[in-house]
Amino acid sequence: MIKIGIIGGAGYTGGELIRLLVNHPQAELVFVHSKSSAGKPLYAVHQDLLGQTELLFSGELHRDVDVLFLCTGHGEARKFLEAHPPAEHTRVIDLSNDFRLQPQSTIFDLQFVYGLPELNREKIRTAKAIANPGCFATAIQLGLLPLAQRGLLQDIYTTGITGSTGAGQALSATSHFSWRANNIQAYKTLTHQHLGEIGQSITQLQQEPGVDLSFVPWRGDFTRGIFISSTVRVDLSQRELTQLFTSFYQGHPFTHISEEPIFLKQVVNTNQAVIQLEKVGDKTVIHSAIDNLLKGASGQAVQNMNLMFGLDEAMGLNLKAGYF
Incomplete structure (x- = not known):
């Protein structure tokens, strides 16, 4: 059994991680740390865990774990590791953006590998530390990526809409139900924090300069899920595009190409990613959809853990979509 610790277990990503790990056949949840909820049962905060586990939130840290998940806020993961260096045998999976970009991806002797399995699966298998990708960045x-591998990307125009859970559990003016209901809004136009890691991954496959990504994200009137539409110009037919994407993702259990229109309910509550390609004239639109808390966060983190410990990549992640 893999002994597991979680730092920051009271938030959305921490809660999703607990839900996955209490039912994972090779996971033993040793402790879940939370300053605000120390001493309380996990189900006192995550009430759907009633009957699933009797574990209490811990105010203390335990070093005897095989893997440590960091579900802290952005900027807090690095501070935590500086104050609490992990044991030599402990692997680290960070769900914040603290270690995703070079050259900030190193602390002590830990070199963080960018944890997108469809890009870096073999590196993840031997890594001691993983920087889990952002949710928008993943989608x-x-x-x-298939187009980048062929060197076909130049100007990219992307829009994407995300649910309210993407903003985290702490309430803000734009995450209240009364604000989100019957409402949408563009935000961080062309400046979203995930642009850096997307550009870094594109450059890993397509080293030619000149790729320009323009991204406008939207706040949506729903709780979870991300839907992306990216418009590019590529000199490939619809059939060639489908073959390219199908070949690229062959053997990757969670990413699927659809010839029919895709929608959020296909992926919500799962670790799946679905992609649809549309060719109109010389323009191609790539639609992609994921659950921001699973494939965009905690599900992908467990997928990375499985790879790091030589397990079936999909172990503990065969989840049912909330289709109805």
């Missing part, structure tokens, strides 16, 4: 990259 956008999955729609672009």
Whole structure:
């Protein structure tokens, strides 16, 4: 059994991670740390865990774990590791953006590998530390990587809409139900924090300069899920595009190409990513959809853990979509 610790277990990503791990056949949840909820049962915060586990939130840290998941806020993961260096045998999976970009991806002797399995699966298998990708970054990259591998990307125009859970559990003016209901809004136009990691991954496959990504994200009137539409110009037919994407993702259990229109309910509550390609004239639109808390966060983190410990990549992640 893999002994597991979680730092920051009271938030959305921490809660999703607990839900996955309490039912994972090779996982033993040793402790879940939370300053605000120490001493309380996990189900006191995540009430759907009633009857699933009797574990209490811990205010203390335990070093005798095989893997440590960091579900802290952005900027907090690096501070935590600086104050609490992990044991030599402990592997680290960070769900924040603290270690995704070079050259900030190193601390002590830990070199963080960017944890997008469809891009870096073999590196993840031997890594001691993983920087889990961002949710928007995951959805956008999955729609672009096959084209980058062929050196076909130039100007990319992307829009994407995300649910309210993407903003985290702490309430803000734009995450209240009364604001989100019957409402949408563009935000961080052309400046979203995930642009850097997307560009870094594209450059890993397509080293030619000149790729320009314009991204406009939207806040949506729903709780979870991300839907992306990226428009590019490529000199490939619809059939060639489908073959390219199908070949690229062959053997990757969670990313699928659809010839029919895709929609969020196909992926919500799952670790799946679905992609649809549309060719109109000389323009191609790549639609991609994921659950922001699973394939965009905690599900992908467990997928990375499985790879790091030599397990079936999909172990503990065969989840049912919330289709109805």
